[in-house]
Amino acid sequence: MERTELEKIRLEKIEQMRSEGIDPYPLRSHVTHRNQEAITAFEAHEQSGNEEPLTATVAGRIRAMRLMGKVAFFHIEDGSGRIQLFFRVNEIGPEGLQVLKDLFDNGDYIEAQGTLFRTKTGEISVHVQSFRMLSKAVTPLPAAKDEVVDGQVVRHATLNDPETRYRQRYADLAVNPEVREIFRVRAKTIQAIRKFLDDMDFLEVETPILQPIYGGAAARPFVTFHNQLKQELFLRISFELYLKRLIVGGFDRVYEIGRDFRNEGVSYKHNPEFTQIEFYMAYADYHTVMEITEKMVSFVCDQILGTRILNFRGHTIDVNPPWRRLELRQGLIDVTGIDINEHSDSTSLEAAMKAKGYPFKPGSPRGKLIDTLIGDYLEPSLVQPTFLYDYPRDISPLAKSKPDDPGTVERFEGFIAGMELCNAFSELNDPLDQEQRFLEMGTDFTSDDEEQHPMDEDYLRAMSYGMPPMGGFGMGVDRLVMLLTNQQTIREVLLFPHLRKLEE
RNA sequence: GGGCGCGUAGCUCAAUGGUAGAGCAGUGGCCUUUUAAGCCAUUGGUUCAGGGUUCGAGUCCCUGCGCGCUCACCA
Structure with a gap:
């Protein structure tokens, strides 16, 4: 299989993982919440006034990575929606951060365990204690970036070409939520x-x-x-x-x-x-x-x-x-001026259509002529x-x-x-x-x-x-x-x- | 099947017949609450394929392939 430069880089990362004893495709995941469930659970937890931390293990496809030195923010997506992961060197250590940086890419599936909290900007997130690769993507998704404007997600330069979208519907679905x-x-x-x-x-x-x-x-x-x-x-x-x-x-x-x-x-x-x-x-x-x-x-x-x-x-x-109920005969009178009841055979109807300048296929049965009139003149008017x-x-x-x-x-x-x-x-x-x-x-x-x-x-x-x-x-x-x-x-x-x- | 249009980097798009570019993604570096993160540097091209015209073709011409729109077809 032909591989692009981008894919070759990711294949090298898979090799590196294997050499370090990290399974890039582990058999099982152990999530406790779907992403939306975790968010809902945390909202309920906040309401209850319970001071105990709420922990969760979530998983999903990495859709955004923001590495900022000693902290990092990811957005992951599963079938229920997105949730943000917050990584800090304090919890995952410098080795953990290095793994994130060297081995994880957009499009990979990750599992993360931690406590739910709100960031400074108020977004419910998982403060990650531990994480692991669930499935390494070899081919990068054609996604660009999402911007949230007034609560609406605006995608920038996303997969747009209809041919690629239909031939690779999986990629289309993966990056285009609508x-x-x-x-x-x-x-x-x-x-x-x-x-x-x-x-x-x-x-x-x-x-x-x-x-x-x-x-x-x-x-x-x-x-x-x-x-x-x-x-x-x-x-x-x-x-x-x-x-x-x-x-x-x-x-x-x-x-x-x-x-x-x-x-x-x-x-x-x-x-x-x-x-x-x-x-x-x-x-x-x-x-x-x-x-x-x-x-x-x-x-x-x-x-x-x-x-x-x-x-x-x-x-x-x-x-x-x-x-609206519209009798076919009346409908055709309205839009073509031809009363099909006055034309009981195809010869007569053909003559009437010819007189009005309506195109038709010569020699068609009467019903087909009527069908032509419906399709050409009546159907488009029925909004x-x-x-x-x-x-x-x-x-x-x-x-x-x-x-x-x-x-x-x-x-x-x-x-x-x-x-x-x-x-x-x-x-x-x-x-x-x-x-x-x-x-x-x-x-x-x-x-x-x-x-x-x-x-x-x-x-x-x-x-x-x-x-x-x-x-x-x-x-x-x-x-x-x-x-x-x-x-x-x-x-x-x-x-x-x-x-x-x-x-x- | 006919007509018109399109096909350029992984994605979205530029480029009078005259050195193939940008943003994002990627790669390297800095960065402890970001959210299109930011800053610095940088890799990446058989311009759909094949032929032709030309000193020179992404650009013009021909053929093929694919897609889109449209007409025909489609109770």
């Missing part, structure tokens, strides 16, 4: 969703990621192969068809939180693998699901932010229920939370038609900040209609169309056993986390976003 915070919010978001659904008596389940037939969404799959079974398999593009099989099985309310894989382009809101939450609820319809959606997002905001007002890309977004509802049947093969309008299905998508957040419908439960839809997908879309939904005979059989009316829902968790953390790109809310492979 990045760690994003992933704490992410974890809490998923916890909150889980609690919300558990409290409604939903059952959390896990369904196959490797699937012989993919479906439930319009997307191109990743393909893989099982060697022993000699079987082509697809990584799932949605959970939908398996979750609805479970409703047939008698679980009234099920949900899954997990990874979907779509073999498509990457963008600020698309990653090849992303986290989805889907739930299915028997005896509900898409109106019920709209209400659950706005309540769930509000609940998540309450739990994480303590407010239902989000700041995102300069917008102030209010997620309080009820969200405040909005349910866009009643979609064309031909781009919604798993949703139930409206009784009085067979060309339209009971489906909605939720938009926030001009971004699609979720998708839901009153689920199609008529096996004969479903079979017809699958067949239509085979004729309306050309065979090379990546969005063609494959026939799933087993799913039809499940539905044939009898499927209750139900509402279903899917939401991109990454996008919700983007909203909650005001991040402009999905890569910032993924620990290890997909990057191109580097040539070695």
